[in-house]
Amino acid sequence: MINGSKVLDHPIRWAMVGGGKGSQIGYIHRSAALRDHSFQLVAGAFDIVPERGMAFAAELGVAPDRCYPDYKAMFAGEAKREDGIEAVSIATPNSTHYEICKAALEAGLHVVCEKPLCFTSAEAEELVALAKAKNRVVGVTYGYSGHQMIQQARQMIRHGDLGEVRVVNMSFAFGGYNVKVEDTVPAAKWRFDPSKAGPSFALGDVGTHPLFIIEAMIPDMEIDSLMCTKRAFVEGRQLEDNAFVIMNLKGTASVQDGAQVYCWASSINCGARHYHKIRVVGSKASIEWDDERPNQMSYEIEGEPVRILERGAGYLYGEARVEDRIGGGHAEGLFEAWANLYRRFALAMADADRDEYQDFWYPDVKAGAQGIKWIEKCVESADRGSAWVNF
Known part of the structure; x- marks a missing residue:
């Protein structure tokens, strides 16, 4: 059973592309990622309108100098920092997933991406090969x-x-x-x-x-x-x-x-x-x-x-029973399911070998x-x- 204790030496420094104010899916990503102290939200490019993104970043407690107008500026800016991001979640319209995921992998970042990853099998195969070459994890949020x-x-x-x-x-x-x-x-x-x-x-x-x-x-x-x-x-x-x-x-x-x-x-x-x-x-x-x-x-x-x-x-x-968060009889729901996946993403990202997962899997x-x-x-x-x- 998950008891809320940390499973990693340090939380993964994490950012979001998209998922701005009013985004239902953005809120689910943040709630899931932050549930088990495995991720820390430190940066973001939250909105296609930079001013809205900056205002929302302040509501989330993200420092103004780490709120960026777009993902390209974020990947470049964070690469210059000793405490730069280690992972990014992509919560944008489908047509942007491929280019952002590819850019994140090329920047050496782990990725959590909304589905679909891309539009074609050729693009998908490219991402599979790039993730392998860069030794980076790409998690896909099949939340259920x-x-x-x-x-x-x-x-x-x-x-x-x-x-x-x-x-x-x-x-x-x-x-x-x-x-x-x-x-x-x-x-x-x-x-x-x-x-x-x-x-x-x-x-x-x-x-x-x-x-x-x-x-x-x-x-x-x-x-x-x-x-x-x-x-x-x-x-x-x-x-x-x-x-x-x-x-x-x-x-x-x-x-x-x-x-x-x-x-x-x-x-x-x-x-x-x-x-x-x-x-x-x-x-x-x-x-x-x-x-x-x-x-x-x-x-x-x-x-x-x-x-x-x-x-x-x-x-x-x-x-x-490994990922139960409360005893049987109490209702658990979608937020817990997503948190379970984000916990798995974090363990995979940290290359953890957890004995209780006899056949560890994640999307x-x-x-x-x-x-x-x-x-x-x-x-x-x-x-x-x-x-x-x-x-």
Whole structure:
């Protein structure tokens, strides 16, 4: 259990690009990073309007001489300081992620980046190679994967509790963009602009979340082929607001050859707050997790009563209890999940070898690249009339 004590010799000197005043995601980044004393916010380029960024930096307690008009000025200025930043988080629109991440790695900085890392597999492969060459960590904020029950699912599949995985049913289908909210909500407008959001909205913005979760649950999962259909139901949108994907998997130690995955990614699921669910069906049993009830997971063995597994319970695998922040029965939520990921990012950045993490994982640059490849293949399939494409 996490008790708030420090895990590093010194907090990592950390900055943000974006995430300024009024940014919901910026607040989540800061709350998560600062939770366990592993990071210290010392600098930032918080806003595209420098004056607003400077005013917000003062509210955060960041020194005026370490608040910069843009990321280039920040990387150059901090490189001249003996106490310069060691890591940076990127919380800006999608179209800027690649250039900022690349510049940060070239400056010798660790990176935490919002997804998607970039727009193309070529760019993603470049970032993977650069991170390796520079020996820097790139963490991608698939925030829901920080919930402890994801680790429980991983261990159950690893230990054969489900048997061979046969079917995965996953969805992230909320209803908040069921009407053309981008006409009145500036934060939504860029998400349907291909020049700013990339080649996809529903698949890239929400579909990649359950994709990474099942990759975390089933580490040896390999996609063989996929088929996608997508469309924009709300008139005037350049990018899809709804998509369906079917995938065939290769046989591995935990996955039956020919296993199938179904994904529904949507922003027009009328009345749904999130509808972000994962169901893994095995040859012995099934599990189901819902991110709106993240502390519970159903465990269903054929012919037996359904079991509801609870976060923090003694019957869970030890790896699922390492990151509990309070005893079982108390609700933990998204801020704690993000804090768990930031703690993992910090440990990875410090090259720590923690015995309690018997299979240490976090959403890294390769996971980010995998998401980009998946989006590309889905778009390719849809553009070819929902043809099957090899992965």
